[in-house]
Amino acid sequence: MKYAVIGTGAIGGYYGAMLARNEMDVHFLLHSDYPHVNEQGLRIDSINGNFNVAVNAYAKPEDMPLCDVAIVALKTTNNHLLEVLLPQVIKYNGIVVIMQNGLAVEQVAADILPQASIIGGLCFIGSTKIGPGHIKHSDFGMVSLGHYIKDESAAGITPELGLVTEDFLACGIDVKPVENLCFLRWQKLVWNVPFNGLSVVLNSSTAELLRQHDSRELIKSIMLEVIAAANACGQPLSASLAESMLVNTETNMQDYAPSMKVDYEHNRPLEINAIYQSMIDRAARSGADMKLAKMLAQQLQFLSRDDVQ
Protein backbone atom coordinates (compact mmCIF):
# COMPACT_ATOMS: atom_id res chain seq x y z
CA MET A 1 0.00 0.00 0.00
CA LYS A 2 1.06 3.54 -0.74
CA TYR A 3 1.14 5.82 2.33
CA ALA A 4 0.76 9.58 2.58
CA VAL A 5 1.84 11.36 5.75
CA ILE A 6 0.10 14.70 6.33
CA GLY A 7 1.71 16.60 9.14
CA THR A 8 5.34 15.56 9.54
CA GLY A 9 5.88 16.62 13.13
CA ALA A 10 6.56 14.75 16.37
CA ILE A 11 3.95 12.08 15.60
CA GLY A 12 3.70 11.91 11.80
CA GLY A 13 7.46 12.29 11.43
CA TYR A 14 8.23 9.47 13.84
CA TYR A 15 5.73 6.89 12.61
CA GLY A 16 6.24 7.88 8.96
CA ALA A 17 10.01 7.49 9.33
CA MET A 18 9.52 4.05 10.90
CA LEU A 19 7.47 3.01 7.85
CA ALA A 20 9.92 4.56 5.37
CA ARG A 21 12.94 2.94 7.03
CA ASN A 22 11.34 -0.44 6.46
CA GLU A 23 10.86 0.25 2.78
CA MET A 24 7.20 0.99 2.78
CA ASP A 25 6.12 3.32 -0.02
CA VAL A 26 5.65 6.53 2.00
CA HIS A 27 5.08 10.10 0.75
CA PHE A 28 5.49 13.03 3.13
CA LEU A 29 3.74 16.36 2.77
CA LEU A 30 5.77 19.15 4.34
CA HIS A 31 5.47 22.85 4.77
CA SER A 32 8.38 24.89 6.13
CA ASP A 33 10.60 21.80 6.56
CA TYR A 34 10.32 20.80 2.90
CA PRO A 35 13.74 21.97 1.61
CA HIS A 36 15.58 20.44 4.54
CA VAL A 37 13.79 17.07 4.48
CA ASN A 38 13.91 16.86 0.68
CA GLU A 39 17.68 17.15 0.88
CA GLN A 40 18.58 15.38 4.09
CA GLY A 41 15.62 13.14 4.89
CA LEU A 42 14.26 12.60 8.39
CA ARG A 43 16.42 12.17 11.47
CA ILE A 44 15.07 10.29 14.47
CA ASP A 45 16.87 10.34 17.81
CA SER A 46 15.18 7.40 19.48
CA ILE A 47 15.48 5.49 22.72
CA ASN A 48 15.53 2.45 20.44
CA GLY A 49 18.51 3.74 18.43
CA ASN A 50 19.01 6.77 16.21
CA PHE A 51 18.52 6.67 12.47
CA ASN A 52 18.33 8.78 9.33
CA VAL A 53 16.09 7.95 6.42
CA ALA A 54 15.80 9.49 2.96
CA VAL A 55 12.14 10.10 2.12
CA ASN A 56 9.79 11.16 -0.68
CA ALA A 57 9.11 14.76 0.30
CA TYR A 58 6.53 17.12 -1.22
CA ALA A 59 5.77 20.78 -0.75
CA LYS A 60 2.36 20.61 -2.49
CA PRO A 61 -0.38 17.98 -2.19
CA GLU A 62 -1.03 18.10 -5.93
CA ASP A 63 2.47 16.76 -6.59
CA MET A 64 1.87 13.67 -4.48
CA PRO A 65 0.71 10.31 -5.88
CA LEU A 66 -2.78 9.19 -4.94
CA CYS A 67 -2.25 6.92 -1.92
CA ASP A 68 -4.11 4.02 -0.37
CA VAL A 69 -3.59 5.23 3.20
CA ALA A 70 -3.27 8.76 4.54
CA ILE A 71 -1.84 9.26 8.00
CA VAL A 72 -3.21 12.55 9.31
CA ALA A 73 -0.98 13.89 12.08
CA LEU A 74 -1.66 17.60 11.79
CA LYS A 75 -2.57 19.56 14.86
CA THR A 76 -6.38 19.61 14.98
CA THR A 77 -6.18 23.40 14.84
CA ASN A 78 -5.15 22.94 11.18
CA ASN A 79 -8.00 20.58 10.31
CA HIS A 80 -9.60 23.23 8.09
CA LEU A 81 -6.84 22.36 5.59
CA LEU A 82 -8.09 18.79 5.20
CA GLU A 83 -11.08 19.57 3.03
CA VAL A 84 -8.83 20.58 0.13
CA LEU A 85 -5.92 18.36 1.03
CA LEU A 86 -7.32 14.91 1.63
CA PRO A 87 -9.00 14.31 -1.77
CA GLN A 88 -5.73 15.25 -3.46
CA VAL A 89 -3.59 12.68 -1.70
CA ILE A 90 -5.85 9.69 -1.12
CA LYS A 91 -8.15 7.49 -3.16
CA TYR A 92 -11.84 8.22 -2.49
CA ASN A 93 -12.25 4.75 -0.98
CA GLY A 94 -8.89 4.63 0.76
CA ILE A 95 -8.01 4.44 4.42
CA VAL A 96 -7.46 7.50 6.61
CA VAL A 97 -5.56 7.05 9.87
CA ILE A 98 -6.26 9.97 12.20
CA MET A 99 -3.42 10.35 14.70
CA GLN A 100 -4.81 13.29 16.63
CA ASN A 101 -5.90 14.17 20.14
CA GLY A 102 -9.50 14.59 21.16
CA LEU A 103 -12.94 13.21 20.62
CA ALA A 104 -14.65 12.58 17.27
CA VAL A 105 -11.68 14.00 15.39
CA GLU A 106 -12.32 11.23 12.85
CA GLN A 107 -15.63 12.78 11.83
CA VAL A 108 -13.84 15.58 9.95
CA ALA A 109 -12.29 13.07 7.54
CA ALA A 110 -15.48 11.01 7.39
CA ASP A 111 -17.38 14.07 6.19
CA ILE A 112 -14.81 14.82 3.49
CA LEU A 113 -14.43 11.24 2.23
CA PRO A 114 -17.71 9.41 2.88
CA GLN A 115 -16.49 6.28 1.03
CA ALA A 116 -13.21 5.98 2.89
CA SER A 117 -12.45 3.81 5.91
CA ILE A 118 -11.53 5.96 8.86
CA ILE A 119 -9.21 4.59 11.50
CA GLY A 120 -8.40 6.43 14.69
CA GLY A 121 -4.92 6.19 16.14
CA LEU A 122 -4.05 6.94 19.75
CA CYS A 123 -0.36 7.35 20.29
CA PHE A 124 1.22 6.64 23.66
CA ILE A 125 4.56 8.19 22.91
CA GLY A 126 6.89 10.85 24.13
CA SER A 127 8.23 12.55 21.03
CA THR A 128 9.09 16.11 20.08
CA LYS A 129 10.20 17.82 16.91
CA ILE A 130 13.46 19.50 17.84
CA GLY A 131 14.46 20.84 14.43
CA PRO A 132 13.52 20.64 10.72
CA GLY A 133 12.83 16.95 9.99
CA HIS A 134 14.46 16.12 13.31
CA ILE A 135 12.42 14.24 15.92
CA LYS A 136 13.39 13.17 19.38
CA HIS A 137 11.65 10.02 20.58
CA SER A 138 12.11 9.84 24.33
CA ASP A 139 9.46 7.51 25.73
CA PHE A 140 7.15 4.63 24.80
CA GLY A 141 5.88 4.44 21.20
CA MET A 142 2.75 2.30 21.30
CA VAL A 143 -0.15 3.16 19.04
CA SER A 144 -3.69 1.84 19.40
CA LEU A 145 -5.71 1.71 16.20
CA GLY A 146 -9.47 1.36 15.98
CA HIS A 147 -11.98 1.56 13.14
CA TYR A 148 -14.20 4.62 13.45
CA ILE A 149 -17.97 4.40 13.20
CA LYS A 150 -20.17 7.35 13.83
CA ASP A 151 -22.58 5.70 16.24
CA GLU A 152 -19.73 5.25 18.79
CA SER A 153 -20.19 1.51 19.08
CA ALA A 154 -17.45 -1.11 18.71
CA ALA A 155 -16.56 -1.66 15.03
CA GLY A 156 -14.48 -4.72 15.81
CA ILE A 157 -11.29 -5.64 13.94
CA THR A 158 -12.18 -4.78 10.33
CA PRO A 159 -10.16 -5.85 7.24
CA GLU A 160 -8.88 -2.28 6.77
CA LEU A 161 -7.75 -2.13 10.38
CA GLY A 162 -6.02 -5.47 9.86
CA LEU A 163 -4.12 -4.21 6.79
CA VAL A 164 -2.75 -1.13 8.51
CA THR A 165 -1.94 -3.06 11.68
CA GLU A 166 0.02 -5.60 9.64
CA ASP A 167 2.09 -2.92 7.90
CA PHE A 168 2.85 -1.10 11.14
CA LEU A 169 3.85 -4.31 12.89
CA ALA A 170 6.11 -5.24 9.98
CA CYS A 171 7.94 -1.94 10.52
CA GLY A 172 8.57 -2.54 14.20
CA ILE A 173 5.84 -0.26 15.46
CA ASP A 174 4.14 -1.45 18.62
CA VAL A 175 0.50 -1.52 17.42
CA LYS A 176 -2.54 -2.62 19.31
CA PRO A 177 -5.72 -2.97 17.24
CA VAL A 178 -8.82 -2.28 19.33
CA GLU A 179 -12.44 -3.18 18.79
CA ASN A 180 -13.92 -0.01 20.30
CA LEU A 181 -12.22 3.21 19.27
CA CYS A 182 -14.63 5.52 21.08
CA PHE A 183 -14.05 3.80 24.42
CA LEU A 184 -10.32 4.26 23.96
CA ARG A 185 -10.71 7.94 22.97
CA TRP A 186 -12.57 8.58 26.25
CA GLN A 187 -9.96 6.65 28.16
CA LYS A 188 -7.19 8.81 26.78
CA LEU A 189 -9.16 11.95 27.59
CA VAL A 190 -9.05 10.93 31.25
CA TRP A 191 -5.33 11.71 31.12
CA ASN A 192 -5.30 14.45 28.50
CA VAL A 193 -8.01 16.69 29.92
CA PRO A 194 -6.40 17.42 33.31
CA PHE A 195 -2.72 17.30 32.34
CA ASN A 196 -2.82 19.29 29.11
CA GLY A 197 -4.89 22.14 30.48
CA LEU A 198 -3.39 22.40 33.95
CA SER A 199 0.17 22.30 32.63
CA VAL A 200 -0.66 25.45 30.66
CA VAL A 201 -2.79 27.27 33.25
CA LEU A 202 -0.42 26.47 36.14
CA ASN A 203 2.73 26.67 34.01
CA SER A 204 4.09 23.34 35.14
CA SER A 205 5.02 19.80 34.17
CA THR A 206 3.31 16.52 35.02
CA ALA A 207 5.67 15.77 37.91
CA GLU A 208 5.21 19.20 39.49
CA LEU A 209 1.43 18.88 39.28
CA LEU A 210 1.52 15.46 40.91
CA ARG A 211 3.94 16.43 43.66
CA GLN A 212 1.65 18.99 45.28
CA HIS A 213 -1.37 17.76 47.22
CA ASP A 214 -3.98 20.23 45.94
CA SER A 215 -3.11 19.96 42.28
CA ARG A 216 -3.01 16.15 42.50
CA GLU A 217 -6.49 16.22 44.06
CA LEU A 218 -7.68 18.56 41.32
CA ILE A 219 -6.29 16.27 38.60
CA LYS A 220 -8.13 13.37 40.19
CA SER A 221 -11.41 15.33 40.39
CA ILE A 222 -11.14 16.21 36.70
CA MET A 223 -10.34 12.60 35.82
CA LEU A 224 -13.43 11.43 37.73
CA GLU A 225 -15.53 14.00 35.88
CA VAL A 226 -14.30 12.67 32.52
CA ILE A 227 -14.99 9.10 33.64
CA ALA A 228 -18.53 10.03 34.71
CA ALA A 229 -19.12 11.75 31.36
CA ALA A 230 -17.82 8.70 29.48
CA ASN A 231 -20.27 6.52 31.36
CA ALA A 232 -23.10 8.92 30.58
CA CYS A 233 -22.11 8.57 26.91
CA GLY A 234 -22.26 4.78 27.09
CA GLN A 235 -18.54 4.06 27.53
CA PRO A 236 -18.17 2.12 30.78
CA LEU A 237 -14.89 3.43 32.21
CA SER A 238 -14.20 2.45 35.80
CA ALA A 239 -13.72 5.13 38.46
CA SER A 240 -10.63 3.28 39.67
CA LEU A 241 -8.91 4.29 36.43
CA ALA A 242 -8.26 7.75 37.90
CA GLU A 243 -6.02 6.64 40.74
CA SER A 244 -4.29 3.99 38.66
CA MET A 245 -3.49 6.54 35.92
CA LEU A 246 -2.11 8.91 38.55
CA VAL A 247 0.13 6.25 40.05
CA ASN A 248 1.21 5.12 36.59
CA THR A 249 2.13 8.67 35.61
CA GLU A 250 4.04 9.10 38.86
CA THR A 251 5.98 5.88 38.62
CA ASN A 252 6.38 5.01 34.95
CA MET A 253 6.55 8.27 33.08
CA GLN A 254 9.38 10.72 32.82
CA ASP A 255 8.60 14.29 33.84
CA TYR A 256 6.81 15.48 30.77
CA ALA A 257 5.44 18.62 29.17
CA PRO A 258 2.08 17.66 27.59
CA SER A 259 1.57 18.63 23.96
CA MET A 260 -0.61 21.61 24.81
CA LYS A 261 2.11 23.01 27.07
CA VAL A 262 4.62 22.69 24.24
CA ASP A 263 2.19 24.38 21.86
CA TYR A 264 1.60 27.19 24.34
CA GLU A 265 5.30 27.80 24.85
CA HIS A 266 5.76 28.03 21.08
CA ASN A 267 2.83 30.41 20.71
CA ARG A 268 0.96 27.88 18.64
CA PRO A 269 -2.84 27.62 18.76
CA LEU A 270 -4.12 25.27 21.47
CA GLU A 271 -6.23 22.20 20.69
CA ILE A 272 -9.05 23.40 22.95
CA ASN A 273 -11.85 22.35 20.61
CA ALA A 274 -10.57 18.83 19.96
CA ILE A 275 -9.58 17.98 23.54
CA TYR A 276 -12.18 19.97 25.50
CA GLN A 277 -15.07 21.49 23.64
CA SER A 278 -16.13 18.48 21.55
CA MET A 279 -16.05 16.35 24.71
CA ILE A 280 -18.01 18.92 26.76
CA ASP A 281 -20.62 19.19 23.99
CA ARG A 282 -20.88 15.42 23.59
CA ALA A 283 -21.29 14.96 27.36
CA ALA A 284 -23.93 17.69 27.53
CA ARG A 285 -25.97 15.84 24.89
CA SER A 286 -26.07 12.91 27.31
CA GLY A 287 -26.94 15.11 30.26
CA ALA A 288 -23.48 15.28 31.86
CA ASP A 289 -22.42 18.77 32.93
CA MET A 290 -18.59 18.88 32.89
CA LYS A 291 -18.09 21.86 35.17
CA LEU A 292 -14.37 21.40 35.79
CA ALA A 293 -13.44 20.68 32.17
CA LYS A 294 -15.50 23.66 31.10
CA MET A 295 -13.73 25.95 33.58
CA LEU A 296 -10.37 24.69 32.37
CA ALA A 297 -11.36 25.23 28.73
CA GLN A 298 -12.49 28.78 29.54
CA GLN A 299 -9.19 29.50 31.26
CA LEU A 300 -7.32 28.13 28.24
CA GLN A 301 -9.39 30.25 25.87
CA PHE A 302 -8.50 33.30 27.92
CA LEU A 303 -4.79 32.47 27.92
CA SER A 304 -4.71 31.65 24.22
CA ARG A 305 -6.58 34.74 23.08
CA ASP A 306 -3.53 36.61 21.82
CA ASP A 307 -2.07 33.61 20.02
CA VAL A 308 -5.13 32.49 18.13
CA GLN A 309 -6.50 35.81 16.97
Add this chain to the structure above:
Amino acid sequence: MKYAVIGTGAIGGYYGAMLARNEMDVHFLLHSDYPHVNEQGLRIDSINGNFNVAVNAYAKPEDMPLCDVAIVALKTTNNHLLEVLLPQVIKYNGIVVIMQNGLAVEQVAADILPQASIIGGLCFIGSTKIGPGHIKHSDFGMVSLGHYIKDESAAGITPELGLVTEDFLACGIDVKPVENLCFLRWQKLVWNVPFNGLSVVLNSSTAELLRQHDSRELIKSIMLEVIAAANACGQPLSASLAESMLVNTETNMQDYAPSMKVDYEHNRPLEINAIYQSMIDRAARSGADMKLAKMLAQQLQFLSRDDVQ
Protein backbone atom coordinates in the same frame (compact mmCIF):
# COMPACT_ATOMS: atom_id res chain seq x y z
CA MET B 1 -13.20 56.02 72.73
CA LYS B 2 -9.58 54.96 72.39
CA TYR B 3 -8.82 53.17 69.12
CA ALA B 4 -6.08 50.65 68.32
CA VAL B 5 -5.22 49.92 64.70
CA ILE B 6 -3.64 46.51 64.16
CA GLY B 7 -2.29 46.21 60.64
CA THR B 8 -1.44 49.63 59.25
CA GLY B 9 -1.57 48.79 55.55
CA ALA B 10 -3.83 49.85 52.68
CA ILE B 11 -7.00 49.44 54.77
CA GLY B 12 -5.93 50.02 58.39
CA GLY B 13 -3.63 52.85 57.38
CA TYR B 14 -6.32 54.66 55.43
CA TYR B 15 -9.20 54.38 57.89
CA GLY B 16 -6.89 54.87 60.88
CA ALA B 17 -5.45 58.03 59.34
CA MET B 18 -8.97 59.33 58.71
CA LEU B 19 -9.77 58.84 62.40
CA ALA B 20 -6.45 60.35 63.56
CA ARG B 21 -6.80 63.38 61.30
CA ASN B 22 -10.10 64.17 62.98
CA GLU B 23 -8.53 64.05 66.42
CA MET B 24 -9.77 60.68 67.54
CA ASP B 25 -7.47 59.00 70.06
CA VAL B 26 -5.86 56.41 67.77
CA HIS B 27 -2.88 54.13 68.44
CA PHE B 28 -1.16 52.33 65.57
CA LEU B 29 0.74 49.08 65.89
CA LEU B 30 3.42 48.81 63.22
CA HIS B 31 6.07 46.34 62.22
CA SER B 32 8.67 47.25 59.60
CA ASP B 33 7.17 50.71 59.02
CA TYR B 34 7.50 51.72 62.69
CA PRO B 35 10.59 53.99 62.50
CA HIS B 36 9.27 55.82 59.44
CA VAL B 37 5.74 56.34 60.75
CA ASN B 38 6.94 57.24 64.26
CA GLU B 39 9.00 60.06 62.75
CA GLN B 40 6.92 61.22 59.79
CA GLY B 41 3.38 60.02 60.49
CA LEU B 42 1.07 58.64 57.81
CA ARG B 43 0.73 60.07 54.33
CA ILE B 44 -2.49 59.53 52.37
CA ASP B 45 -2.70 60.36 48.68
CA SER B 46 -6.44 60.39 48.25
CA ILE B 47 -8.92 61.17 45.51
CA ASN B 48 -10.53 63.38 48.17
CA GLY B 49 -7.33 65.37 48.79
CA ASN B 50 -3.90 64.39 50.08
CA PHE B 51 -2.92 64.72 53.71
CA ASN B 52 -0.26 63.91 56.29
CA VAL B 53 -1.04 63.11 59.88
CA ALA B 54 1.24 62.61 62.90
CA VAL B 55 0.18 59.48 64.81
CA ASN B 56 0.83 57.51 67.97
CA ALA B 57 3.01 54.71 66.64
CA TYR B 58 4.11 51.56 68.47
CA ALA B 59 6.47 48.75 67.62
CA LYS B 60 5.23 46.44 70.40
CA PRO B 61 1.67 45.72 71.53
CA GLU B 62 2.73 45.80 75.21
CA ASP B 63 3.63 49.48 74.84
CA MET B 64 0.14 50.42 73.69
CA PRO B 65 -2.60 51.67 76.00
CA LEU B 66 -5.57 49.38 76.52
CA CYS B 67 -8.14 50.57 73.99
CA ASP B 68 -11.93 50.50 73.72
CA VAL B 69 -11.94 49.59 70.06
CA ALA B 70 -9.42 47.58 68.04
CA ILE B 71 -9.53 47.82 64.26
CA VAL B 72 -8.03 44.59 62.91
CA ALA B 73 -6.82 45.11 59.37
CA LEU B 74 -4.10 42.48 59.18
CA LYS B 75 -4.06 40.07 56.29
CA THR B 76 -5.97 36.99 57.47
CA THR B 77 -2.80 35.00 56.83
CA ASN B 78 -1.38 36.72 59.94
CA ASN B 79 -4.39 35.97 62.14
CA HIS B 80 -2.32 33.55 64.23
CA LEU B 81 -0.76 36.70 65.77
CA LEU B 82 -4.10 37.83 67.22
CA GLU B 83 -4.22 35.38 70.08
CA VAL B 84 -1.29 37.09 71.82
CA LEU B 85 -1.91 40.54 70.38
CA LEU B 86 -5.58 41.29 70.96
CA PRO B 87 -5.72 40.90 74.75
CA GLN B 88 -2.74 43.28 75.03
CA VAL B 89 -4.34 46.15 73.16
CA ILE B 90 -8.05 45.96 73.94
CA LYS B 91 -10.25 45.75 77.01
CA TYR B 92 -11.72 42.29 77.52
CA ASN B 93 -15.21 43.69 76.91
CA GLY B 94 -14.21 46.13 74.20
CA ILE B 95 -15.21 46.33 70.54
CA VAL B 96 -13.23 44.61 67.79
CA VAL B 97 -13.78 45.80 64.22
CA ILE B 98 -12.60 43.15 61.76
CA MET B 99 -11.75 44.74 58.42
CA GLN B 100 -10.77 41.59 56.57
CA ASN B 101 -11.83 39.58 53.56
CA GLY B 102 -13.63 36.30 53.75
CA LEU B 103 -16.26 34.43 55.67
CA ALA B 104 -16.49 34.03 59.46
CA VAL B 105 -13.20 35.91 59.91
CA GLU B 106 -14.85 37.46 63.00
CA GLN B 107 -14.92 34.11 64.77
CA VAL B 108 -11.16 34.25 65.37
CA ALA B 109 -11.55 37.36 67.55
CA ALA B 110 -14.73 36.03 69.13
CA ASP B 111 -12.83 32.96 70.32
CA ILE B 112 -10.01 35.06 71.81
CA LEU B 113 -12.26 37.66 73.50
CA PRO B 114 -15.59 35.99 74.33
CA GLN B 115 -16.82 39.09 76.21
CA ALA B 116 -16.04 41.56 73.44
CA SER B 117 -18.43 42.88 70.82
CA ILE B 118 -17.26 41.85 67.38
CA ILE B 119 -18.11 44.02 64.42
CA GLY B 120 -17.34 43.04 60.85
CA GLY B 121 -16.29 45.69 58.38
CA LEU B 122 -16.52 45.30 54.61
CA CYS B 123 -14.52 47.93 52.80
CA PHE B 124 -15.48 48.99 49.30
CA ILE B 125 -12.32 50.89 48.57
CA GLY B 126 -9.45 50.99 46.13
CA SER B 127 -6.36 51.62 48.24
CA THR B 128 -2.77 50.42 48.15
CA LYS B 129 0.23 50.88 50.39
CA ILE B 130 2.88 52.33 48.09
CA GLY B 131 5.61 52.97 50.66
CA PRO B 132 6.27 52.97 54.42
CA GLY B 133 3.26 54.67 56.02
CA HIS B 134 2.24 55.88 52.56
CA ILE B 135 -1.16 54.89 51.23
CA LYS B 136 -2.72 55.67 47.89
CA HIS B 137 -6.51 55.89 47.95
CA SER B 138 -7.72 55.68 44.36
CA ASP B 139 -11.37 54.68 44.41
CA PHE B 140 -14.51 54.66 46.61
CA GLY B 141 -14.04 54.38 50.37
CA MET B 142 -17.33 53.14 51.74
CA VAL B 143 -17.32 50.72 54.65
CA SER B 144 -20.25 48.59 55.76
CA LEU B 145 -20.27 47.63 59.43
CA GLY B 146 -22.36 44.86 60.98
CA HIS B 147 -22.48 43.26 64.41
CA TYR B 148 -21.25 39.67 64.31
CA ILE B 149 -23.23 36.85 65.86
CA LYS B 150 -22.21 33.27 65.47
CA ASP B 151 -25.55 31.87 64.36
CA GLU B 152 -25.35 33.93 61.14
CA SER B 153 -28.67 35.68 61.71
CA ALA B 154 -29.25 39.44 61.61
CA ALA B 155 -27.98 41.12 64.80
CA GLY B 156 -29.64 44.42 63.95
CA ILE B 157 -28.16 47.83 64.75
CA THR B 158 -26.66 47.27 68.21
CA PRO B 159 -25.44 50.05 70.56
CA GLU B 160 -21.78 49.07 69.92
CA LEU B 161 -22.34 49.26 66.18
CA GLY B 162 -23.96 52.66 66.71
CA LEU B 163 -20.95 53.98 68.63
CA VAL B 164 -18.41 52.99 66.03
CA THR B 165 -20.64 54.20 63.19
CA GLU B 166 -20.96 57.60 64.87
CA ASP B 167 -17.20 57.99 65.27
CA PHE B 168 -16.48 56.97 61.70
CA LEU B 169 -19.15 59.32 60.32
CA ALA B 170 -17.74 62.17 62.42
CA CYS B 171 -14.39 61.62 60.70
CA GLY B 172 -15.83 61.83 57.20
CA ILE B 173 -15.80 58.09 56.54
CA ASP B 174 -18.71 56.88 54.43
CA VAL B 175 -20.17 54.23 56.77
CA LYS B 176 -23.21 52.11 56.28
CA PRO B 177 -24.37 50.14 59.33
CA VAL B 178 -26.07 46.89 58.32
CA GLU B 179 -28.41 44.61 60.20
CA ASN B 180 -27.16 41.35 58.73
CA LEU B 181 -23.40 41.01 58.51
CA CYS B 182 -23.39 37.45 57.22
CA PHE B 183 -25.62 38.30 54.27
CA LEU B 184 -23.22 41.07 53.32
CA ARG B 185 -20.16 38.82 53.70
CA TRP B 186 -21.69 36.39 51.20
CA GLN B 187 -22.61 39.24 48.89
CA LYS B 188 -19.03 40.45 48.84
CA LEU B 189 -17.77 36.93 48.17
CA VAL B 190 -19.80 36.94 44.95
CA TRP B 191 -17.27 39.48 43.67
CA ASN B 192 -14.18 38.39 45.57
CA VAL B 193 -14.23 34.69 44.77
CA PRO B 194 -14.00 34.94 40.96
CA PHE B 195 -11.95 38.12 40.61
CA ASN B 196 -9.30 37.49 43.27
CA GLY B 197 -8.50 33.95 42.19
CA LEU B 198 -8.75 34.38 38.42
CA SER B 199 -6.62 37.50 38.44
CA VAL B 200 -3.83 35.39 39.98
CA VAL B 201 -4.32 32.18 37.97
CA LEU B 202 -4.77 34.00 34.65
CA ASN B 203 -2.34 36.79 35.51
CA SER B 204 -4.70 39.59 34.59
CA SER B 205 -6.72 42.54 35.82
CA THR B 206 -10.48 42.91 36.23
CA ALA B 207 -10.89 44.69 32.90
CA GLU B 208 -8.92 42.07 30.97
CA LEU B 209 -10.99 39.28 32.51
CA LEU B 210 -14.22 41.02 31.60
CA ARG B 211 -13.19 41.89 28.06
CA GLN B 212 -12.83 38.29 26.89
CA HIS B 213 -15.98 36.24 26.35
CA ASP B 214 -14.88 32.96 27.97
CA SER B 215 -13.41 34.50 31.10
CA ARG B 216 -16.48 36.71 31.55
CA GLU B 217 -18.69 33.62 31.29
CA LEU B 218 -16.47 31.83 33.80
CA ILE B 219 -16.68 34.74 36.25
CA LYS B 220 -20.45 34.65 35.94
CA SER B 221 -20.59 30.89 36.52
CA ILE B 222 -18.48 31.25 39.67
CA MET B 223 -20.67 34.13 40.88
CA LEU B 224 -23.78 32.00 40.37
CA GLU B 225 -22.14 29.18 42.32
CA VAL B 226 -21.45 31.53 45.25
CA ILE B 227 -25.03 32.84 45.11
CA ALA B 228 -26.40 29.28 45.15
CA ALA B 229 -24.19 28.43 48.13
CA ALA B 230 -25.32 31.56 49.97
CA ASN B 231 -28.93 30.52 49.48
CA ALA B 232 -28.16 27.02 50.71
CA CYS B 233 -26.69 28.68 53.83
CA GLY B 234 -29.85 30.70 54.40
CA GLN B 235 -28.73 34.01 52.88
CA PRO B 236 -31.20 34.83 50.10
CA LEU B 237 -29.01 36.44 47.44
CA SER B 238 -30.68 36.91 44.06
CA ALA B 239 -29.21 35.27 40.95
CA SER B 240 -29.56 38.57 39.12
CA LEU B 241 -26.79 39.95 41.35
CA ALA B 242 -24.20 38.20 39.14
CA GLU B 243 -24.96 40.11 35.95
CA SER B 244 -25.51 43.40 37.78
CA MET B 245 -22.13 43.06 39.54
CA LEU B 246 -20.44 42.32 36.22
CA VAL B 247 -21.98 45.36 34.57
CA ASN B 248 -21.16 47.50 37.59
CA THR B 249 -17.52 46.36 37.52
CA GLU B 250 -17.35 47.06 33.79
CA THR B 251 -18.88 50.50 33.94
CA ASN B 252 -18.12 52.00 37.36
CA MET B 253 -14.78 50.58 38.42
CA GLN B 254 -11.33 51.49 37.26
CA ASP B 255 -9.23 48.63 35.92
CA TYR B 256 -8.12 47.06 39.14
CA ALA B 257 -5.74 44.45 40.53
CA PRO B 258 -7.63 42.61 43.29
CA SER B 259 -5.86 42.31 46.65
CA MET B 260 -4.87 38.70 46.05
CA LYS B 261 -3.17 39.65 42.79
CA VAL B 262 -1.22 42.36 44.60
CA ASP B 263 -0.25 39.86 47.31
CA TYR B 264 0.85 37.33 44.70
CA GLU B 265 2.99 39.84 42.87
CA HIS B 266 4.69 40.76 46.14
CA ASN B 267 5.27 37.11 47.04
CA ARG B 268 3.03 37.44 50.07
CA PRO B 269 0.89 34.55 51.30
CA LEU B 270 -2.56 34.39 49.66
CA GLU B 271 -5.79 34.60 51.67
CA ILE B 272 -7.01 31.26 50.32
CA ASN B 273 -8.43 30.05 53.61
CA ALA B 274 -10.38 33.22 54.43
CA ILE B 275 -11.79 33.86 50.95
CA TYR B 276 -12.17 30.28 49.65
CA GLN B 277 -11.76 27.43 52.09
CA SER B 278 -13.96 28.70 54.92
CA MET B 279 -16.73 29.42 52.38
CA ILE B 280 -16.35 26.02 50.68
CA ASP B 281 -16.49 24.27 54.07
CA ARG B 282 -19.48 26.31 55.21
CA ALA B 283 -21.34 25.58 51.96
CA ALA B 284 -20.55 21.87 52.21
CA ARG B 285 -22.13 21.77 55.68
CA SER B 286 -25.35 22.96 54.02
CA GLY B 287 -25.02 20.45 51.18
CA ALA B 288 -23.71 22.83 48.50
CA ASP B 289 -20.76 21.48 46.51
CA MET B 290 -18.75 24.48 45.24
CA LYS B 291 -16.91 22.74 42.41
CA LEU B 292 -15.64 25.86 40.66
CA ALA B 293 -14.51 27.67 43.81
CA LYS B 294 -12.79 24.51 44.95
CA MET B 295 -10.93 24.16 41.66
CA LEU B 296 -9.86 27.78 41.84
CA ALA B 297 -8.66 27.33 45.44
CA GLN B 298 -6.67 24.25 44.44
CA GLN B 299 -5.05 26.15 41.58
CA LEU B 300 -4.19 28.98 43.98
CA GLN B 301 -2.70 26.54 46.50
CA PHE B 302 -0.52 25.13 43.74
CA LEU B 303 0.65 28.56 42.63
CA SER B 304 1.31 29.76 46.17
CA ARG B 305 3.22 26.69 47.30
CA ASP B 306 6.67 28.28 47.10
CA ASP B 307 5.63 31.48 48.77
CA VAL B 308 3.82 30.07 51.76
CA GLN B 309 6.08 27.21 52.71
